[in-house]
Amino acid sequence: MSSDTLLDIEHLSVSFRTDRGKVRAVSDLSLSLKRGETLAIVGESGSGKSVTALSILRLLGDNGVIDHGRVVFEGRNLLSLSTDEIRRIRGDRIAMIFQEPMSSLNPVLTIGKQVAEPICLHRDKNWDEAFEIAVELLTKVAIPDAKERLDDYPHHFSGGMRQRVMIAMALACEPRLIIADEPTTALDVTVQAQILALLNELTEQSQTALILITHDLGVVARYADRVAVMYGGRIVETADAKELYANPQHPYTVGLMASIPGIEGDAGARLITIDGQPPDLADLPSGCAFATRCQHAHDACRTSIPALDPVEQNPSHRSACFGYPL
Amino acid sequence: MRAYIGRRLLALIPTLFFASLIVFISMRLIPGDVIDLMLAQNDIVTGQDRAKIEAALGLDQPVYIQYFRWIGDAVTGDLGDSLWQNVPVTDQLMASLPITFELGLLALIVALSVAVPIGVYSAMRQDTAGDYVARSFSLIMLAIPSFWLGTLVMVFPSVWWRWAPELEYTPFFEDPITNLKHMIVPAILLGLSMSAVTMRMTRTMMLEVMRQDYIRTARAKGVGEKLLVVRHALRNGLIPVVTLIGLQAPLLIGGAVILEQIFVVPGMGLLLLEAVFQRDYPVISGVFLVVGVGVLVINLLVDLSYGWLDPKVRHE
Numbered sequence: 001m002s003s004d005t006l007l008d009i010e011h012l013s014v015s016f017r018t019d020r021g022k023v024r025a026v027s028d029l030s031l032s033l034k035r036g037e038t039l040a041i042v043g044e045s046g047s048g049k050s051v052t053a054l055s056i057l058r059l060l061g062d063n064g065v066i067d068h069g070r071v072v073f074e075g076r077n078l079l080s081l082s083t084d085e086i087r088r089i090r091g092d093r094i095a096m097i098f099q100e101p102m103s104s105l106n107p108v109l110t111i112g113k114q115v116a117e118p119i120c121l122h123r124d125k126n127w128d129e130a131f132e133i134a135v136e137l138l139t140k141v142a143i144p145d146a147k148e149r150l151d152d153y154p155h156h157f158s159g160g161m162r163q164r165v166m167i168a169m170a171l172a173c174e175p176r177l178i179i180a181d182e183p184t185t186a187l188d189v190t191v192q193a194q195i196l197a198l199l200n201e202l203t204e205q206s207q208t209a210l211i212l213i214t215h216d217l218g219v220v221a222r223y224a225d226r227v228a229v230m231y232g233g234r235i236v237e238t239a240d241a242k243e244l245y246a247n248p249q250h251p252y253t254v255g256l257m258a259s260i261p262g263i264e265g266d267a268g269a270r271l272i273t274i275d276g277q278p279p280d281l282a283d284l285p286s287g288c289a290f291a292t293r294c295q296h297a298h299d300a301c302r303t304s305i306p307a308l309d310p311v312e313q314n315p316s317h318r319s320a321c322f323g324y325p326l
Numbered sequence: 327m328r329a330y331i332g333r334r335l336l337a338l339i340p341t342l343f344f345a346s347l348i349v350f351i352s353m354r355l356i357p358g359d360v361i362d363l364m365l366a367q368n369d370i371v372t373g374q375d376r377a378k379i380e381a382a383l384g385l386d387q388p389v390y391i392q393y394f395r396w397i398g399d400a401v402t403g404d405l406g407d408s409l410w411q412n413v414p415v416t417d418q419l420m421a422s423l424p425i426t427f428e429l430g431l432l433a434l435i436v437a438l439s440v441a442v443p444i445g446v447y448s449a450m451r452q453d454t455a456g457d458y459v460a461r462s463f464s465l466i467m468l469a470i471p472s473f474w475l476g477t478l479v480m481v482f483p484s485v486w487w488r489w490a491p492e493l494e495y496t497p498f499f500e501d502p503i504t505n506l507k508h509m510i511v512p513a514i515l516l517g518l519s520m521s522a523v524t525m526r527m528t529r530t531m532m533l534e535v536m537r538q539d540y541i542r543t544a545r546a547k548g549v550g551e552k553l554l555v556v557r558h559a560l561r562n563g564l565i566p567v568v569t570l571i572g573l574q575a576p577l578l579i580g581g582a583v584i585l586e587q588i589f590v591v592p593g594m595g596l597l598l599l600e601a602v603f604q605r606d607y608p609v610i611s612g613v614f615l616v617v618g619v620g621v622l623v624i625n626l627l628v629d630l631s632y633g634w635l636d637p638k639v640r641h642e
């Protein structure tokens with residue numbers, strides 16, 4: 001692992017105990033992230049993006065099990081830390097922003113208290129000092145009259161404003177990594193662009209690495225350094241953002257690219273649509289998960305799983321496909 | 327907020343009117359009336375005496391006249407005199423209401439301090455042995471009537487350990503310790519029977535709340551499990567529990583009637599029971615009026631406590 005590597009996920013597999021038995025949501029997933037880098041994770045609904053994100057901080061619910069793998073952050077495997085040690089990393093070194101601004105803030109606690117809380121938890125500060133920092137943070141995310149709004153409750157805020165509050169909360173302890181799980185999907189289109197620009201600006205300013213989970217390939221083109229495309233619980237292609245747009249390899253990625261009208265232009269809600277159904281995780285095909293929808297599928301695709309191999313000797317661009325004649 | 331309370335108080339008036347009407351009428355439907363009882367006790371049998379007593383007590387009038395006379399007086403604070411004791415009903419109520427209030431309050435404290443911690447524990451340790459024990463306890467408390475438990479407490483300790491609960495009432499302000507010694511047993515029994523439902527509700531609500539997105543947010547901030555419950559979950563979970571307590575208020579009063587009888591607590595329950603046996607109509611009406619007002623006031627307090635628990639309500 002090189003010294004500027006911040007996060008290294010190695011062979012992560014996650015499943016859920018369900019009524020239908022054990023369902024594998026993430027399989028043998030590896031990815032790494034440098035300090036200050038922005039990585040976008042894209043993929044259809046159910047491809048395992050959120051599960052991957054939640055696994056990093058061990059926030060899967062009671063029925064989620066990490067079967068194997070390592071999540072090495074700043075040299076420590078987060079998966080083998082004690083509950084108290086991982087708790088001290090959450091909100092301090094790694095912060096998370098969730099999709100639903102309406103339900104992700106506690107309705108009975110004031111905005112001030114919620115933003116100041118991580119500072120109280122992780123820094124040697126009392127509430128008053130933490131409130132002062134909270135005012136600065138809220139000002140930073142462009143909440144007007146931040147000081148007056150400390151005592152307001154979430155229901156006083158619009159969705160966009162709440163997501164700003166979530167960002168302020170995430171930034172509170174100057175984390176080295178922010179994981180934003182579809183932070184704008186629930187918002188109006190115009191607000192989406194503002195929030196993403198803000199998130200991008202603030203993470204860049206503070207040299208914070210960002211994992212940005214999104215459906216929106218326009219967002220990816222604009223803000224991401226690197227991209228990981230997920231399908232059926234695996235990464236099927238990963239590359240530098242520019243390289244991926246210029247030279248997509250995996251048939252699924254190619255399909256994604258084709259399904260959007262144009263990369264530039266307004267950051268509308270370009271939901272990924274490709275013919276066919278996403279795979280059923282409880283009943284994955286034995287070979288390439290994409291084989292049922294892939295127009296290039298051949299016999300090998302249906303029997304064994306393709307490895308995530310470098311494309312044209314370029315180690316930073318990898319694709320999991322047996323290849324096909326162009 | 328003040329306007330809201332005012333409106334709520336005004337809304338009490340028609341409710342109370344109908345409640346009193348129902349009480350007044352249903353009371354006359356109990357077989358056997360007061361005159362028969364009085365005549366039987368005094369060995370007077372002539373029809374003439376009966377008419378005289380009826381006229382003296384105002385019972386010769388049609389029921390609706392009696393009702394309007396009663397409600398007219400009630401508005402001025404005069405609930406009439408007891409048919410047997412010749413003392414104003416208001417005096418009897420003033421003497422017994424604080425006692426029942428104390429019993430109810432103690433029971434509520436017992437109920438909450440049993441139900442909330444166990445309910446939270448049960449939810450946090452869902453499907454563990456502790457959870458099953460807690461839930462079984464709640465089921466048992468739900469199934470056992472408090473009069474049975476009351477009788478048990480009266481009988482067995484005295485047989486086994488020669489200990490019996492205190493049965494003599496001492497006013498609280500005269501000697502709080504002796505008072506509490508007497509009141510605590512019925513209060514615990516009443517509180518336990520109330521805690522069963524409250525505990526189940528607390529458990530259900532906590533389980534529900536712990537699934538919410540904002541709990542995940544708090545976890546992601548590094549909030550530990552204890553603080554998660556106390557700061558982030560409990561208040562959200564208690565909002566419906568408070569409603570339930572309001573709904574249980576009439577139950578509480580019903581339980582008090584029985585336990586006051588068993589433990590000789592001279593509260594409204596005892597007053598009511600004696601009055602019913604003696605068909606002492608003004609007393610019965612008076613007690614029900616107070617109970618009605620009591621239940622409505624409790625529900626008003628419940629609504630107001632939402633304001634404290636739920637900031638959304640506070641600002642509307």
Ligand SMILES: Nc1ncnc2c1ncn2[C@@H]1O[C@H](COP(=O)(O)OP(=O)(O)OP(=O)(O)O)[C@@H](O)[C@H]1O
Nearest residue numbers: 016018025044045046047048049050051052061281
């Ligand atoms: N708590 C859970 N219990 C059972 N299965 C789960 C749970 N959470 C996720 N899964 C399963 O894991 C799969 C991947 O879910 P995940 O939330 O990671 O998808 P996603 O890529 O984030 O999709 P979306 O774009 O809809 O957010 C889902 O298909 C789902 O079946």
Ligand code: SF4
Nearest residue numbers: 288291294301321322
């Ligand atoms: S491995 Fe085969 S089925 Fe899978 S994407 Fe490549 S060509 Fe298509």
Ligand SMILES: [Mg+2]
Nearest residue numbers: 049050051181
């Ligand atoms: Mg998701």
